[in-house]
Amino acid sequence: MNRTYRVGVIGATGMVGQRFVTLLDGHPLFTPVVLAASARSAGKPYREAVDGKWAMTSPIPAYATEMPVLDAEADAEKIAGMVDFVFCAVNMKKDAIKALEERYAKLEVPVVSNNSAHRETPDVPMIIPEINAQHLDIIPAQRARLGTTRGFIAVKSNCSLQSYVPLLHPLLRFGIRCAAVTTYQAISGAGKTFATMPEIVDNIIPYIGGEEQKSEEEPLKIWGSITDGRIVPAKGPVITSQCLRVPVSDGHTAAVFVSFEKKPSKEQILSAWKDFAGEPQALGLPSAPKQFIHYFEEDDRPQARLDRMTENGMAICAGRLREDVLFDYKFIGLSHNTLRGAAGGAVLLAELLAAKGYFD
Ligand SMILES: NC(=O)c1ccc[n+]([C@@H]2O[C@H](COP(=O)([O-])OP(=O)(O)OC[C@H]3O[C@@H](n4cnc5c(N)ncnc54)[C@H](OP(=O)(O)O)[C@@H]3O)[C@@H](O)[C@H]2O)c1
Numbered sequence: 001m002n003r004t005y006r007v008g009v010i011g012a013t014g015m016v017g018q019r020f021v022t023l024l025d026g027h028p029l030f031t032p033v034v035l036a037a038s039a040r041s042a043g044k045p046y047r048e049a050v051d052g053k054w055a056m057t058s059p060i061p062a063y064a065t066e067m068p069v070l071d072a073e074a075d076a077e078k079i080a081g082m083v084d085f086v087f088c089a090v091n092m093k094k095d096a097i098k099a100l101e102e103r104y105a106k107l108e109v110p111v112v113s114n115n116s117a118h119r120e121t122p123d124v125p126m127i128i129p130e131i132n133a134q135h136l137d138i139i140p141a142q143r144a145r146l147g148t149t150r151g152f153i154a155v156k157s158n159c160s161l162q163s164y165v166p167l168l169h170p171l172l173r174f175g176i177r178c179a180a181v182t183t184y185q186a187i188s189g190a191g192k193t194f195a196t197m198p199e200i201v202d203n204i205i206p207y208i209g210g211e212e213q214k215s216e217e218e219p220l221k222i223w224g225s226i227t228d229g230r231i232v233p234a235k236g237p238v239i240t241s242q243c244l245r246v247p248v249s250d251g252h253t254a255a256v257f258v259s260f261e262k263k264p265s266k267e268q269i270l271s272a273w274k275d276f277a278g279e280p281q282a283l284g285l286p287s288a289p290k291q292f293i294h295y296f297e298e299d300d301r302p303q304a305r306l307d308r309m310t311e312n313g314m315a316i317c318a319g320r321l322r323e324d325v326l327f328d329y330k331f332i333g334l335s336h337n338t339l340r341g342a343a344g345g346a347v348l349l350a351e352l353l354a355a356k357g358y359f360d
Pocket residue numbers: 010011012013014015016017036037038039040041042072073089090091092114115116158159188189190191192337338341342
């Protein structure tokens with residue numbers, strides 16, 4: 001990888017988009033050249049378009065402040081001529097997102113998406129780079145369907161999954177029979193801050209629309225296999241989930257119970273986590289955490305506020321592994337939902353795509 005790529009951010013004014021704008025500041029491979037959003041923001045300098053809703057703890061990067069925001073829909077052809085690929089994180093109806101992403105792909109622009117609209121599309125790879133990089137092999141089949149030579153769509157999974165699927169994955173060798181997961185999800189996952197979601201203070205909201213279905217079904221696509229130009233979801237392991245919104249700014253926590261066909265020892269689980277690495281580590285991708293899974297020995301860790309930024313928010317944190325009376329084991333997982341779970345995970349996916357030549 002000795003070249004750089006021009007990138008556009010579609011949805012640059014949103015919560016995830018702001019993360020992209022921040023992560024792309026000084027990125028060694030990707031140069032942001034387009035910031036786009038809805039017609040409401042179009043024509044404004046970026047600083048004005050995010051005025052009053054900048055939610056990052058660091059200031060707006062200098063490169064972005066005066067960049068004029070383009071209209072992701074009306075300016076699509078112009079944008080396609082300016083970029084090598086786009087990141088997409090927009091808040092629109094599912095059909096509109098599908099159409100927007102396919103439009104860019106058909107304009108021969110690879111789309112690296114945070115949106116859920118295409119996650120179920122059988123020839124769209126849904127990637128956690130450490131786990132199922134091999135699913136990128138589906139891209140030629142998708143290009144054939146779309147009639148493109150360069151353009152395609154690749155998506156990342158839902159943010160809730162990142163706090164437990166990476167911890168279950170290295171344990172598949174022990175034959176996971178079933179897992180029960182409760183996620184405690186941060187408000188940034190809804191694009192909110194405490195200022196814009198005051199109802200969450202001193203409260204827990206026991207419903208996040210569509211989240212439990214995604215938490216149970218998306219892992220099966222990630223563990224699926226490619227057959228005849230489609231990703232066929234795995235049949236198991238069965239996962240049941242409950243997803244709660246909690247008063248935390250960033251960082252999704254998961255409480256996980258798991259049972260196995262061949263119950264491993266605690267030491268076997270800990271060493272499976274410690275030794276687990278994927279293509280991002282092997283390729284030395286710029287955003288890859290050196291150690292993917294960090295296990296905390298302390299009884300009161302991992303904690304969202306203390307640990308979400310482990311390895312720049314790209315590592316998965318685990319703790320409290322112990323035997324259970326109903327299941328074989330229980331443990332806690334944590335990941336940063338707008339870094340590993342959203343923009344950071346998408347940047348890592350784009351680095352993987354670049355390393356494998358999909359943007360050339
Ligand atoms: N937040 C997370 O942790 C997280 C994690 C994983 C995935 N996601 C997904 O990422 C996407 C964005 O989430 P978010 O939290 O960043 O939402 P958000 O803060 O509400 O931002 C939405 C973005 O979409 C843009 N937009 C809305 N309508 C548009 C249109 N017609 N054309 C072009 N752009 C339009 C907005 O532009 P304006 O400012 O101009 O309205 C804004 O830039 C969603 O699909 C969400 O499910 C979010």
